[in-house]
Amino acid sequence: MNGNILIVGPSWVGDMVMAQALVQLLEIRHTGVRVDILAPAWALPLVNRMPGVSDAIASPFRHGELAWARRRTVAKSLASRHYDQAIVLPNSAKSALVPFLARIPRRTGFRGEFRFGLLNDVRRLDPEWVPRLVDRFAMLAFDRGAPVPTAPEPRLVSSTTRSKAVMSRLGLPGSPAPVCLCPGAEYGPAKRWPARHYARLAAALREAGRPVWLLGSGKDRPVTDEICELAGPGIENLAGRTSLEDAVDLLAVAGAVVTNDSGLMHVAAALERPVIALYGSSSPEYTPPLSRRAKVLRNPVPCSPCFARECPLDHFRCLTDLAPDTVLETLQTMLDDDR
Numbered sequence: 001m002n003g004n005i006l007i008v009g010p011s012w013v014g015d016m017v018m019a020q021a022l023v024q025l026l027e028i029r030h031t032g033v034r035v036d037i038l039a040p041a042w043a044l045p046l047v048n049r050m051p052g053v054s055d056a057i058a059s060p061f062r063h064g065e066l067a068w069a070r071r072r073t074v075a076k077s078l079a080s081r082h083y084d085q086a087i088v089l090p091n092s093a094k095s096a097l098v099p100f101l102a103r104i105p106r107r108t109g110f111r112g113e114f115r116f117g118l119l120n121d122v123r124r125l126d127p128e129w130v131p132r133l134v135d136r137f138a139m140l141a142f143d144r145g146a147p148v149p150t151a152p153e154p155r156l157v158s159s160t161t162r163s164k165a166v167m168s169r170l171g172l173p174g175s176p177a178p179v180c181l182c183p184g185a186e187y188g189p190a191k192r193w194p195a196r197h198y199a200r201l202a203a204a205l206r207e208a209g210r211p212v213w214l215l216g217s218g219k220d221r222p223v224t225d226e227i228c229e230l231a232g233p234g235i236e237n238l239a240g241r242t243s244l245e246d247a248v249d250l251l252a253v254a255g256a257v258v259t260n261d262s263g264l265m266h267v268a269a270a271l272e273r274p275v276i277a278l279y280g281s282s283s284p285e286y287t288p289p290l291s292r293r294a295k296v297l298r299n300p301v302p303c304s305p306c307f308a309r310e311c312p313l314d315h316f317r318c319l320t321d322l323a324p325d326t327v328l329e330t331l332q333t334m335l336d337d338d339r
Helices: 013-029 041-047 068-079 093-101 131-137 158-169 195-207 218-231 244-251 263-270 326-336
Strands: 004-008 032-042 055-060 084-089 108-109 121-122 181-182 210-212 254-262 275-281 295-299
Touching: 004 013, 004 093, 013 032, 013 041, 013 068, 013 263, 032 041, 041 055, 041 326, 068 093, 093 108, 108 295, 158 244, 158 254, 181 195, 181 263, 195 210, 195 326, 210 218, 218 254, 244 263, 254 263, 254 326, 263 275, 295 326
Parallel strands: 004 032, 004 084, 032 055, 084 108, 108 121, 181 210, 181 254, 254 275, 275 295
Antiparallel strands: none
16 A cells, blocks of 8 residues: 555653554555544644654544544545545544544554444454553554554654754753753652752753753643752753743753653653653553653662552652662763763
8 A cells, every 4th residue: 555544643752752652553564555543633743753754634522521522523524535544543532533544444553442444454462472552653654463563663753944943932042052951750759759859860960061951741841940949040041931832842952851751751761862761650561751762760669660659658768779879880981971
């Protein structure tokens, strides 16, 4: 097949980044294929920076919203594009409605909630057999029963022009390359390295002459404010001052990135930046940073990973016992190797 494929994208930053690996495999398998992605509006800056994607189409639905009339309208618009296949990455019934209503002939996805009939190329998944989410996405590029492939590393692209424009607008110096710290994690506190640890790391980097930028959304502003208060002056607090698009272009110029297991971790890895990923309640066996330039650090206490939002034992030792000096030493080695 060398026709048109629509990917219905996921609703999390990291998952959306991982969808680019699926795009790569579709291009390899189908010469001349056109791949479009239907994605939430907030995700369009990511999709527009994915090599191999022809068109990013905004999905106008809020999370969990049925919006039947609007789904019919979107489906009618997509029907005119004459897709040969839709690959539905979320597991909800609602995510499969639009390809069904658009009468896309082949509708591929994993067995999920009440999707019988909405999908006609339904796959079973053994989570223990395919533990990584990116490999589950990769499976959908092939026919049912094909060997499970190892997914390629997802890629995002930026440009020097875009990065310089964002830095100029925010008054950021062009050199030396900053170390970007990403202390947020929308999932919950059990995925967040303590603010006091980030502050110690930031202060040490500042003393060594390295610019430090704190990145995150407006929701992360309380923790980045705390880091700045503890670390002292000279730290650029950009949380809430940038869009996701800006964050991509700023991470693209980072000398290195230290981050919790978060969406920005996956963005930095896909931009091929040196990444130190700090894991607490989650597991790098499921959603690791997909880059050979990434290093995972974790404190393997017996109760981790628990996948909880809050520490069930109320001690957070998986993160609190991961010392700033350990992270700094690993980071310095990474920066020296990169240089």
